[in-house]
Amino acid sequence: MNKFLKIFPLIILIFFSCESPKFRDSKIYELTNSNLKIALNSQNILFSYRNKDNESLFKELIDEELYFSDLKSQNDTLLGERFSVEKNNSYIELKDNTNSFAKIKYETDKITFELNTKSIYGLGERYGNLNLLDYYGTYKIINDHKYGDRAIMSIPVIYTDNGLCIYFASPYKTKMIFEEKDGIAYVSYYNFDKGFDIYIIKENSTLEAVKKYYELVGKPPLPPKWLFGYIQSKYGYYSQQETLDIAKKFVALDLPATGIVLDLYWFKYMGDIDWAQKTFPDPKNFIKELNTLGFELINISEPFFDRYSKNHKIFKDFGFFGKKDNSYMQLSSWWGTGGIFDYTNEQANKLLWNNSYKKLIEIGVGGLWTDLGEPEGVPENTIFKLGKEDDIHNLYNYYWSKMLYTNFTNDFPLKRPVILSRSGFSTSPRFGVSVWSGDSNASFSGLEIQPALMISSSLSGFSFWASDVGGFVGDSTPKLYTKWSEFGLFSPIYRPHGGKVDREPWVFGEDTLKNVTKLLKLRAKFQPYIYSNAYLTSNYGIPFIKPVMFTDSNIALEIKQEIENNSYFFGESILYRQSYNNYNYSVYLPISGEWVEMQSFKSYIGNVLHKINFIDGNPPYFLKPNGVFIENSKASYKEFDTMEIYINNRSEGVGSFLYYDDDGISTNYKNGSYDLLEIKNSFENGKIIIEINPIKTDFNKNKLPNLEFNIFIPQTIGNIVTTDEFDTKNSIYKFKMKYPENQKRFTLDLKK
Incomplete structure (x- = not known):
């Protein structure tokens, strides 16, 4: 059995195509009275409706090659080990054993799924509630950006509340319509003129279906640890001295931080992708000093090249910009007049990488911020090497990210790339892409839409996510900045940002600084927990x-x-x-x-x-029953000698957690240089049992943190215990130990 089949216990693949597909070890079946063709194996079903010339786009939409083999056919039914596909008069019915879990109706312009569910999640960053059935309507599958509102990054994957995932794998702009009638959900997808693949994953829970989707499109690689700290940003810092002064003030005020961002002002013209020498005269030593202060640097770049920029002439001469009628297409917008780079051209990509991006990484730039890559404001008739803008629009930023990631990992194999972007598509995360929610409005209405955007993005493959804390468009207020900072604390990536306004913690007065200081210190303490969960996302496809x-x-x-x-x-x-x-x-x-x-x-x-x-x-934040929460005993990104472990055993049950650590910056973890500690707990029949299992200690053998346990026990018991090991006020049993070399087991008998 191949690797893909081992991962997916039930996945159904539906292709609609103009041509009969050719698959290794497969037999094509033609359903009676239907022009649809179908191929399947014991775990996959395929229909085909695909144009001949677009395979290069479709191959980018999954991370695994699929194989198909012969299967039994009985009249209008295809029989599998777990499921069957049955052709009826007006629809196709999908069954798991004998239980129907979806009906599919197909018409000349759309395919409609009939689903027995009360909730449908997914579709990336878009409008509406988290549950797509709260408000029926039409959703465009498109990369777009609404200034002062949000980024639109529609990822065509949805989930039901009963473990069903449907991934509409097509690069093209289209629409989906969601409706509900008499307890049945109807999901219609329009794209018959250009073709699409449909993957259906059926699991016992929504979370398991999400994990299988992550496997299908490619899990994100583990970013460097500093990305999960606190990253200061605004539009923007004008000089290296101003940037250094900001970093030094963070240190002076004892505000833990790990990164700082340069927006447009680090270059002279858009497309330079090089330093403005008057204001950033010594970038190498500038970055070195930032690193000494504890900051990594992220630099912005865009796909547009102003006609006066350093790179414009050479790329224009080579024909590496978008074209109109086989000649250079000139664009004009707020950024200037010039061209848009063709990231679908591998030859162009290599030259750009060597001329510009590689040089930034060589002198120590820690991350690359790719903006405007929807692409913003580019005519649909613009021609790129792989096709018209109208056809590759949704994949444009994907190809940009692919170029950066591929060249970065080839030229700097010991480093981990950071790519922060405003757009992407389903398989972008496998190239190390983190996203933020766009140029949001600095208002409570702007903040209120962020949690649903984040949750939906995480379900759609983009777990490493951020928002512009404080809001980008407009002036913030002390109250809004504090509340948005609280949300930043509980986001995978914590990064304030504002448009030509200050967003540092001290600009809103002493009370706000005091409040945000507490949040920044909590963020530093949370890093072991956050990084361990990032490991679970990267290795197991568990959404953050x-x-x-x-x-x-x-x-x-x-x-x-x-x-x-x-x-x-x-x-x-x-x-x-x-x-x-x-x-x-x-x-x-x-x-x-x-x-x-x-x-x-x-x-x-x-x-x-x-x-x-x-x-x-x-x-307030809440630890689930039998849950395990870990944190650094110190509010520091540099010092970590004691790990505090909180275990909620106030109810009977079982729980576990994996603590993960590595050097946080290199790729040595891929060769086994990491620490992994399993913490398990159970509470049954009056006994609490804690098991600590050091699965791997190959990274930090000589500097492993001490462990300080805090076990929440039932308050009725804690109130009558008076030994020094108990915090009687909070009903917490405490004990300390060194990081174990071998598995340890502790039993707390509450009956005694």
């Missing part, structure tokens, strides 16, 4: 951010929608609910048992709606 699934059907629909669009799991163990301009909000804890709020150590019952008071700068 996960939605709240409701088990209590008695909660009113309006409350469900409010909570679902503002609450999420931050990593494996923590639930967070974003707050805004008020101080009291409903919080739903979706798992039965006792949850622990980690600021106060108070307990809250699960599967219940709670009213919680929110204090600025002190956001």
